[in-house]
Amino acid sequence: MSTYVITGAGSGIGQVLAEQLxxxxxxLVLLVRDESRRGEVAAAFPAAQVLVADLAEPxxxxxxxxxxxxxxxGLVQVAGTVELGRVERLRxxxxxxxxxxxxxxxxxxxxxxxxxLRAGRGTLVYVNSTAGLGVNAEWAAYSAxxxxxxxxxxxxxxxxxxxGVRVTTVYPSRTATPMQEKVHAKEGKEYDASDWIAASSVADTIRFVLDLPRDASLEEVTVRPGPR
Known part of the structure; x- marks a missing residue:
């Protein structure tokens, strides 16, 4: 049995990964942003240790x-936030x-x-975004x-x-999560989850990274939609 610390396990990719593990x-050690979320996540994962950690207050x-x-x-950092806007208007x-x-x-x-992580010769996974590889208009703050x-x-x-600590960055393209639904609303676009990568596909990728034999390390993995 392995021990994994996960942020963002309350929804989306983090939740699916926690379910799989x-x-x-x-x-599992799951980090949630406040006490109300602690109760919800603890009910969903009764065997996990749930800690309150508000990432908005480092x-x-x-x-x-x-x-x-x-x-x-393994420490898997999935949690994130996004606010779109042109630089001239961002507060x-x-x-x-x-x-x-x-x-x-x-x-x-x-x-x-x-x-x-050193004691466990563990793997550190940062779940980034393809916005961390290139930037479009109105994505300045998030991409930065x-x-x-x-x-x-x-x-x-x-x-x-x-x-002995391995470090991997995973760059998912647009994924069917509540955050993606929020982005579509801000962009004024209709949201259809079936248009995007399933959260389970990204979670599968993370598990693959975590399960790699010790003689190998994936430093960067980009996950994009497959052919339709």
Whole structure:
């Protein structure tokens, strides 16, 4: 039985991944943003340890790693947020919120769980976005946070190789999740989940990364829609 720490397990890719890992008997530590979500996630995953960690407030994450006992086989950072808008109209709060949730908090969580990951010679997975590889109009703040997340992953990979920690960035294209539904609403477009990658397909990719034999490491994986 392996132990995995997952952010964003309350919906979308994170929830599906947590369901898959639970089904095969793994031990989970799930991070949720507030007490109300703790109750919902604890009911869905009664065997998991559920911790409150508000990624919008990075300072509240200090010391979180001490709440998990023993080695960790994987830290999977799925949680994220998005606000679209042209640079001329984006508020400071929009920039700060996305940078806090998508970049600063993942960095703090990485620091917090590195001792446990080193002890378990574990795998650190950052679920990024293809917006972290290229940027379109109105995606400046979100893409900036995801470009930064890519840089974080590259730095941690170089620093932690000597400690036996593997680091992978997964770049999903548009995926059928509640976040994608929100994006469509902001874009003024009709949302049809069947048009996009299933959350389970991205979760399958993450599990593949986590299950790789120790003699191999996938540093970056891009997940795009298959041919129709």
């Amino acid at each position: 639970t089904a095969r008997g793994d031990s 300072g509240t994450l200090n010391g979180l790693g001490r709440e998990v006992d023993g080695p960790v086989d 400071l709060a929009d920039w700060q919120h996305q940078l806090d949730v998508n970049l600063t908090s993942p960095a703090v969580l990485t620091r917090e769980f590195l001792p446990a 946070s995801k470009f930064g997340l890519r840089a974080l992953a590259d730095a941690v990979r170089a620093e932690e190789r000597e400690h």
